[in-house]
Amino acid sequence: MADGYNPTEIERKWQQRWATDGTYEVDNDDPRPHWYTLCMYPYPSGAAHMGHVRNYTFGDLIVRYRTMNGYAVLSPMGFDSFGLPAENAAIKTGRHPREFTDERIEQLRSSILRIGAVYDWRRKVESHSPEYMKWTQWIFLKFLEAGLAYRSTAPVNWCSGCATVLANEQVTADGLCDRSGDVVEKRDLEQWFFAITNYAQQLLDDLDQLDWPERVKTMQRNWIGRSEGAQFSMPVCTADGELTGESIDVFTTRPDTSFGMTYAVMAPEHPLVDVIVTNDRRAEVEAFVQTARAASDVERLSAEGALEKRGVFTGAYVRNPFTEQPVPLYLADYVLITYGTGAIMAVPAEDQRDWDFAQAHNLPIVRTIAPPEDWEGEAYSGDGVHINSGWMDGMGKAEAIASAIAFLEEKEIGKGTVNYRLRDWLVSRQRFWGCPIPIVYCDDCGIVPVPVEQLPVTAPDDVEFRPTGESPLRLHEEFLHTTCPRCEKPALRETDTMDTFVDSSWYFLRFCDPWNDAEPFSQSAIDSWMPVDQYIGGVEHAILHLMYARFFTKALADLGVAPASMREPFTRLFTQGMIRLGGDKMSKSKGNLVAPEEILDVEGADALRLAHLFVGPPQDDVDWEGVGIEGCSRFLQRVWRLATGEAVAEQEDRAPNADDIEIEKKTHRLIDRVTTDYERWSYNTAVSTYMEFTNDLYKYIQKATPRAATLSFAIDTLLMVMAPMAPHITAELYERRTGKDVHRQAWPIADPEMLRLESVTMVVQVNGKVRDRIDVAAEISDADAEAVALASDKVQPFLTGAPKKIIVRAPQLVNIVV
């Protein structure tokens, strides 16, 4: 077949044409309505893997579909080009991370091109480019000025494998580094933080307005972890109730149970430990604090069960303001210094963990809520009538909580309050391949921002890459030593770099105005495109990146950098499933990658794209074993033979007969169904609709000589509705047939008149079981439908008596109940 389907050839041709024609370049003042589609910009790890292919296939078909629908579509691409792998490679090979990174960007870029995904490459943004770094640093300084960036000493997460501190979000539930898997230790270090907790409530509230997967919103809500309760202070005293002058604050969600407080507990790291401990208990308490400090979170968790060893009595007491009685004050490692006030009141009767601790330490248990009659458990945390609770006796939970808070506020020792699980974002990294923090430390002036005109602060190239636990910048004398921008005396530069999530927290804004060298972006450019209409990426970013980007958006709007009305960056979010192979996660580390390149070489990009779309719903995980690349490739060849005339023996001009009209109606139904499927992200059914329609066309051309106009209309329409998913083959065939560019055609619209069916298959049931299927006119009346159903030969035998009831849903169904 001299002119057979040769995907490699036509795909190269069209990819070149889209690039040279700038088909998908779009300006900010484009008069068409604007639409912003964005795929999460990738970390450049070399040639594209299947996850990329899947992601960019979804993104690209939206770009092409929206374009055919008359929109000016902003579709930019860039690279999240700072990060550890490049630096680790530098330590291993001595090559500069920039060289390594630039090379991988080129590999990734060229394999993205081979998928046929189109972007406005003029707008490319790379985290490590000096222009981008300049504005990342500028934003850091804006945050500093506004008090959103601050320096603080805190016990931080240290990963020895990565030789850097990590954000809370980068530590897994079992206390391991989510990148290297090493055990994360606690270290006290002075570090830079972003005050994301200032936005905790807004980040929580604004989730409601987003068209995001419920799963992702739930994950963010859990992560923010709002809990309502009360905070109050209790005076420290002796066993006899004699006050010592100190007091401790506690947070509780259950102030209503306060009468049942039989002891209190502080975190071992609590600053008052030294002050309140009694002399006879000091040695034991200090030993306990030492052990707790040395233990990692993993060890703390694994110590479960040995509650006797997990707490120690301080010798001190606190006065329960509800009962006025002294209760013993303990230290326990299960109380966290980082949450609430770092101290709790313990109510064993209504909290299982307090119950267990009370049992282990022989502390009293007093129920303040009567458990249900059939209660067989220990601590009871449900609702019920209060007992042993003074004036709260007889109240229910909600009423008692309100009453307890009123009591605390009246006595001016506490108040109703809200606590969040969310912590401030630690952004310092002791690494080289990241954006330097633009700060100078001066003995006289303190923390001094690098002046804007000196930005960007860039790292020198002549550094030594060694895994020392400190950034190579720290060891580079010329970089480290500078003069204070304020007093011009010798000073030291900050040598830490920013978490790479800082880079990815605003790149989508820079895409709107990537050439701006006076500001990170202009407000008008933001107005023109933001918020992103459709954001697409992996569900693994559900918390980290998406939370940080939302925080940046709100902060930048409040600082007047972005328009004040822009509260959320991503209106719609779509998270695609993971790629697996035989049940396992497909990943480099598992060594089970299926290389897209090999498929691109043989079956081609269109078949690969179609296979990804056809395999199942986009949000579901995909097992590559279930991907039918052969079926999709075969299907495209069928389309090719049909559209090139290879499969059609002859055609004729004639007035349309019944079969021709049927095909024309099917063509309109094709448009209708596919359009609905595009809008509801049901790409797998759209592909099956193409296949079904193609099968119908084969039957049509084989049954009799087809009518030329009917066949052309059918084929041209098929090519148009397939164009966003299989852009190369449709462009080639459409051009050959019509001389026009399919991607510049307006999306076809189904004629409602042609969607009307003349006859439909009516189902006749007896007692809900299908007994006959009868073709009836679409407009059949209920009475006629009933008559036809009752007259059916196949139905008659089941009508043993007079029908009790007949349900008619003409023209679909008649159900006869006997």
Add this chain to the structure above:
RNA sequence: GCCCGGAUGGCGGAAUUGGCAGACGCAGGGGGCUUAAACCCCCCGGGACUUAGGUCCUUGUGGGUUCAAAUCCCACUCCGGGCACCA
């Protein structure tokens, strides 16, 4: 432990509002084309019973609502994900 999802043929999946379960594809079977094979084209594929026509069963399990349930409700089993000393 808590909070979300999910379970449909040998496999991936479809069924948009409670109304024909299994679209479409893969794998399999049969036929055509071919000297032959591949490609391609056509047909058949949930299970049991039945000479046929057909009958019965079937959407993880058990119950319920309804003329009618993959779809709604209750209980349970299993799988996936998130959170988890959070006071």
